[in-house]
Amino acid sequence: MYKYYFNVAKLNLLVSSRIPVFVGEQLIPFKIEQTSQVSVVYKIRIGQMKLGNECVVNKQDFRVINKDDTYIRVKTLPFNEKILETYLYSENEKADITLSIPKEMETEHEIFVRTNIWNYLAFENVLISHQGFILHSSFISWQNNGILFTAPSGTGKSTQADLWKKYEDADIYNGDRTIIRKIEGKYYGFGSPYAGSSGIYRNESAPIKAIVVIDQGPDNVIRRLRGREAFLPLFRETLMNTWNKEYMEKMTDLLMDAACQIPIYHLSCRPDQDAINTVKNEILKEL
Numbered sequence: 364m365y366k367y368y369f370n371v372a373k374l375n376l377l378v379s380s381r382i383p384v385f386v387g388e389q390l391i392p393f394k395i396e397q398t399s400q401v402s403v404v405y406k407i408r409i410g411q412m413k414l415g416n417e418c419v420v421n422k423q424d425f426r427v428i429n430k431d432d433t434y435i436r437v438k439t440l441p442f443n444e445k446i447l448e449t450y451l452y453s454e455n456e457k458a459d460i461t462l463s464i465p466k467e468m469e470t471e472h473e474i475f476v477r478t479n480i481w482n483y484l485a486f487e488n489v490l491i492s493h494q495g496f497i498l499h500s501s502f503i504s505w506q507n508n509g510i511l512f513t514a515p516s517g518t519g520k521s522t523q524a525d526l527w528k529k530y531e532d533a534d535i536y537n538g539d540r541t542i543i544r545k546i547e548g549k550y551y552g553f554g555s556p557y558a559g560s561s562g563i564y565r566n567e568s569a570p571i572k573a574i575v576v577i578d579q580g581p582d583n584v585i586r587r588l589r590g591r592e593a594f595l596p597l598f599r600e601t602l603m604n605t606w607n608k609e610y611m612e613k614m615t616d617l618l619m620d621a622a623c624q625i626p627i628y629h630l631s632c633r634p635d636q637d638a639i640n641t642v643k644n645e646i647l648k649e650l
Contacts, residue, residue: 368401369393370566371486372542372553374493375400378480380407385473389481389556392566403489404459407474409466412450419606427606434607436485441477442467449483460484481556486542487602491613495544496621497602500574501561502541502552505533508646509552509569511541513600514577521561522634523577530636531643538563540602543571543621550625573626573646580631583641588629593622596629 367378367386371393378384384407386394414437415430425438436451442465450463462483468474475483487497500513501524510527512520520538527533536554538561544551554565576588576596588596597618604610626649632638 366397368395368397369556370395371555372490372493372495372544373546373568374402374489376403376405376489377401378405378407380474382407382409382469382471383473384480385476387475387479389479389558389564392554392564393556402493405462405484406459407462407464409469410463411465412463414450429606434604438483440464440483451483451485453488460488479556485604486555488604488610490542490544491610491617493544494546494617495542496614496617497555498541498543498574498597499539499600499602500537500541501535501539502537502554503527503533503535504567504569505531507569508572509536510572510642510646511543511552511574512577513574513596515600518577519579519632519634520577523575523632523638526634526636526639530639534565534567535561535563536565536567536569537561545617545620545624550621571625572649573628573642575628575630575642577630577632580633582631583633583635583638584631585628585641585645587645588627590622592629593627594619596627597622 365380365383369376375398414428417429418426419429420427425436428435433452438449440447440449447465453460490496500511501520503510503524512523514520524535528535537558539559540555540557542553542555550571551568552571553568556564558564
């Protein structure tokens with residue numbers, strides 16, 4: 364049995380498989396030595412599954428089947444010019460998570476060579492039990508202050524992060540999906556093995572000092588969001604399992620708490636240095 368250990372957002376993960384797993388550049392920064400302190404175990408098994416008929420979600424890249432009150436995530440996998448399917452499920456919240464892969468992959472020297480295995484692990488399901496969630500955002504560390512820029516794709520999150528790196532020597536820890544966890548009463552941001560097109564996969568963290576909701580505008584204008592205005596952007600840009608009622612109740616409570624505890628701002632901005640100064644001047648009031 365091959366065993367791979369990773370540390371992501373201060374949680375130790377074990378991936379076990381009887382076929383070697385390809386560990387790509389996305390996961391290398393998170394790979395650790397063997398440890399007995401494991402928060403979650405992913406077991407990769409070979410074999411097809413008999414699925415139920417109740418499809419609760421059917422999206423372009425995956426679907427979710429409810430079989431005997433167990434949610435099974437079915438995701439496509441490119442393989443030798445074919446499109447196969449993987450099945451991810453857990454019998455209950457405390458059980459190991461099983462990733463079932465097609466029998467055709469038994470002949471592979473390494474599995475998941477053509478894609479990032481991280482995309483198949485649904486880590487948001489693990490995080491909710493550890494007061495964590497994944498926010499669609501760029502994540503920088505400036506003077507050990509974590510600042511997240513969140514918005515729909517194409518709005519300019521990465522542009523703002525790049526400007527901070529250029530003019531303020533900030534470190535970019537992730538370019539697309541930041542992991543956020545509440546640890547001992549404080550919220551921290553963590554780099555993750557998924558970074559979209561940015562290619563930034565850093566196993567680093569920083570206490571979150573601000574989340575900035577951005578949109579494009581003719582002037583650089585910032586204002587503090589509170590209450591419902593602060594909650595809604597978090598809810599909109601967080602990776603969700605909307606088909607799972609219990610999950611959504613926990614996530615809503617966590618996001619409401621985050622919206623109260625983390626300073627959240629709306630920034631209408633241009634892609635220039637003055638946008639940085641606008642944010643800096645506001646954040647410095649809170650430090």
